[in-house]
Amino acid sequence: MNKNKITRRHFLETTSIGAVSVMAVASIPAFGFHTQQTSRLAILGGQPVRIKPFHVWPVWDKADEDAILPVLRSGVWSRSGVVKEAEEKFAKLMGAKHCLLTTNGTHALITSLHALGVGGGDEVITTPFTFVASVDSILLNNALPVFVDIDPVTWQIDPDKIEERITENTTAIMPVHITCGVSNMDKINAIAKKYNLKVVEDACESHLAEWKHKKTGTLGDLGCFSLQNGKSITCGEGGAILGDDEQIMDLCYSFHNFGRPKGKYMSRDRGGHPILGTKCRMAEYQASILITQMDSAEEEAKRRSENADYLTEKIEEIPGIVPIKGYEEITRTAYYYYGFRYKKEHFNDYPRDKFIKALVAEGIPTSGGLGAIEGEPMHKEGLIEEALNSKTFQKIYSKERLDAYRRQLVCPECDQLVEESVGFHSNVLLGTRQDMDDIYNAILKIYENRDKLI
Ligand SMILES: *Cc1c(COP(=O)(O)O)cnc(C)c1O
Numbered sequence: 001m002n003k004n005k006i007t008r009r010h011f012l013e014t015t016s017i018g019a020v021s022v023m024a025v026a027s028i029p030a031f032g033f034h035t036q037q038t039s040r041l042a043i044l045g046g047q048p049v050r051i052k053p054f055h056v057w058p059v060w061d062k063a064d065e066d067a068i069l070p071v072l073r074s075g076v077w078s079r080s081g082v083v084k085e086a087e088e089k090f091a092k093l094m095g096a097k098h099c100l101l102t103t104n105g106t107h108a109l110i111t112s113l114h115a116l117g118v119g120g121g122d123e124v125i126t127t128p129f130t131f132v133a134s135v136d137s138i139l140l141n142n143a144l145p146v147f148v149d150i151d152p153v154t155w156q157i158d159p160d161k162i163e164e165r166i167t168e169n170t171t172a173i174m175p176v177h178i179t180c181g182v183s184n185m186d187k188i189n190a191i192a193k194k195y196n197l198k199v200v201e202d203a204c205e206s207h208l209a210e211w212k213h214k215k216t217g218t219l220g221d222l223g224c225f226s227l228q229n230g231k232s233i234t235c236g237e238g239g240a241i242l243g244d245d246e247q248i249m250d251l252c253y254s255f256h257n258f259g260r261p262k263g264k265y266m267s268r269d270r271g272g273h274p275i276l277g278t279k280c281r282m283a284e285y286q287a288s289i290l291i292t293q294m295d296s297a298e299e300e301a302k303r304r305s306e307n308a309d310y311l312t313e314k315i316e317e318i319p320g321i322v323p324i325k326g327y328e329e330i331t332r333t334a335y336y337y338y339g340f341r342y343k344k345e346h347f348n349d350y351p352r353d354k355f356i357k358a359l360v361a362e363g364i365p366t367s368g369g370l371g372a373i374e375g376e377p378m379h380k381e382g383l384i385e386e387a388l389n390s391k392t393f394q395k396i397y398s399k400e401r402l403d404a405y406r407r408q409l410v411c412p413e414c415d416q417l418v419e420e421s422v423g424f425h426s427n428v429l430l431g432t433r434q435d436m437d438d439i440y441n442a443i444l445k446i447y448e449n450r451d452k453l454i
Contacts, residue, residue, distance in 0.1 A: 041449050042361035049442040050363030054435060057427035058234050059300070064292040071288045079281040086287035087240075089294055093208075094215045096223070096242035098249040101287060102256055105204040105226025107280035108239035109137035109174075112222040115251040116198040118143050118171050120396040125165055126174040126202075127157035127183075128379040128414045133226075134176050134202045135378045139387045142396060146170070147379040149411040153325050155179055155339065155421075158413070159187035165408075166191075172198040177206035177216050179339040179423065180308070182330045185211045185219045192220075200224065204239075207232040208301045209334035211327075216334075217242045222252070227290060232304075232336055232426060233297045235289035238282055256280045304335040304429035307436050311338070311429075314440040318447050320346025339423035347446070350453040355446065356422060358453070362442035368422055377418045379409040 040046025071082055083101055091099035102108045118124060120142035126134055128147040138145040146165050151158040157175055173192055175183035183201075192199045199220030203209075206216040207225060217223025217240075225231075227238030243249045250263030259277025261267070267274050312323045320343040326333055342352050350358075352368060359366040375381060387393055388402050397405075428435060446453070 039445060039449075041358060041446060041452065042363070043358040044449075044452065048361060048363040049445060050438040052363070054365060054428040055430035057425070057430065058229060058293070059296065059430070060289075060293075063295065064289060067292045068285055068288045071284050074284075077284050080284055082284040082291070083282050083287040086282075086290045086294075089291055090240055091242065093294055093297070094217055094223075094242055096215075096218045097244040098242070098246065100241045100243075100249060100252050100256065101227075101282040101290070102239040102241065103280040103282060104228060104237050105202075105224055105231075105239040106133040106136060107256070107278075108224035108226070108241045109133060109200065109202060109204075110140050111252050111255050111278075111280065112200045112224055112241055113137055113141045113143070113172065113174075114255055115248055116172060116200065116221060118198070120392070121169060122171040123167060123169045124172045124174055125157075125162055125170060125197075127176050127178065128377045128411045129155060129417060130176040130178055130202065130378060131204070132375075132378065132381065132383070133204070134174060135381070135383065138174065139383070142392055143171070144169075144397070144405055145378070145384075147409065147411055147414075149413045150417060151184075152413050152417065154181050154184075154327055155324050155417060156181050156183040157188075159184040159191070162188065162191050166195055166197075170195065170197060172200055173220075174200045174202055175220070176202040176204075177209060177334075179205065179324060179337045180333055180335040181324055181326050182206060182209050182211050182216055182333075184327055184329075185216075186329065189220065198222075204231065205336035206334045207336075208297060208332065210330065210332035212329050213331045218244075221245070222248065227286075230336075230425060232301065232334060233290070233293055235286040235293060238286050238290060239280075251275075300430060301332075301334060304426055305333060307429040307431070307433070308333070308335050308338055310433060311436040311439060314436070315340065315443055318440075318443055320344070320447070321443060335426045335429050337423050337425055338429060339421055341417070341420040342422045343420065346450075348450040348453050350450060352420060352422065354453070358446050359422075359442055362445065364424065364439050364442045365428065366422060366424055377411065377414045379411050379414070384409070 042048040087099040087101050118141045122143040123146045124138045124143050125146045129150045135145050148157050148161045148165050175188050201220045201223040203217035203223045204226035209216045223242040225240040227235050241252050247265045254262040255277045259273045259275040315321045316323050322341040324339050342355050356366045356368050
């Protein structure tokens with residue numbers, strides 16, 4: 001932290017509310033109030049900082065429309081050449097040898113774990129601070145998700161706590177590059193190598209993020225993406241698997257296509273369906289949207305990053321606001337969600353959920369926890385116990401093993417983060433500097449009026 005920032009934070013913490021107001025007023029748009037001090041919080045009946053909506057997401061133009069019409073008119077809507085073209089383009093964009101597109105990110109994860117041999121009796125190490133689909137994909141392969149607590153600074157799985165959780169049953173690690181971070185892939189890959197584990201990256205939130213100039217999703221054995229409506233590259237619903245190993249990718253393909261043979265490694269003399277499979281193929285019109293959407297991805301990611309950097313620099317000076325900090329090795333941050341911690345002790349002990357309501361009232365579309373998803377951190381979610389009590393798990397795992405598993409579902413750092421995290425969906429980052437100023441001004445306004453909050 002440079003000297004300026006320390007001085008400014010100190011200034012904010014120690015000066016009177018009036019003095020801060022004068023300083024802040026220059027950047028506050030006129031909504032009928034003259035200083036922060038006299039402006040009443042919107043949640044208490046005052047004028048909101050902003051009434052204008054933020055940038056919309058997703059964004060499309062004539063290029064998307066022009067591309068999809070011929071696909072529609074061709075009558076070929078299920079997987080064919082357009083999906084193949086999109087796979088090649090996605091692989092190239094990310095720097096992977098192969099790409100398989102799927103119906104969604106969840107099935108990309110399920111397929112990847114299955115293809116790498118994860119199954120009943122296995123343990124897969126992952127983070128509790130993730131979207132439910134990461135955990136679903138492990139349980140649906142009949143394996144146990146072993147939750148390693150998070151690193152409180154980066155919000156990612158704590159790489160230094162992974163090794164102590166490895167057992168003879170551990171077969172894979174699933175780092176999840178969550179929110180706007182990247183997991184510590186050097187440490188994770190080193191551990192995987194040492195214990196001969198597979199690594200499946202859940203990159204469903206980290207499109208175009210980079211670790212030492214390599215894109216997330218290309219850093220482990222397989223990398224999975226979501227292309228769902230809210231994600232930074234989208235075609236409404238969709239998923240992608242990236243990998244460099246042709247044989248494993250053929251297995252993924254076969255599994256995603258009813259177990260039909262694929263590639264040179266698979267036996268052709270065991271009928272038309274030599275392996276078990278499911279079906280989660282992407283459709284042609286989805287792929288068409290994906291192809292044109294990829295053209296704007298770089299520019300959009302750049303804009304999000306510039307706005308995020310600007311916003312971070314401003315809001316981290318407000319006491320009690322602590323943005324996520326990424327590892328040094330991250331050469332490019334991707335923003336699916338912009339996250340920071342809210343330390344209520346700096347806000348007159350005003351609860352996080354009420355702070356969110358106050359920000360929403362000021363016109364800032366804010367949410368807590370893991371974003372739009374209300375709920376518990378994954379080690380406390382109901383689906384875990386439900387899975388453990390299922391017929392399948394009861395037959396695969398001994399009572400002793402399940403009891404021992406239950407006892408280790410403890411992640412205090414994650415629990416605290418889920419109570420303190422606040423953020424916005426990345427659509428707000430696609431706007432202007434003025435949009436960022438509005439966010440900053442709204443948070444500052446709440447901070448300055450903290451004595452009026454109960
Ligand atoms: C969105 C998301 C998924 C699931 O992707 P879908 O395309 O919605 O199935 C998985 N993991 C994480 C971390 C996600 O954010």
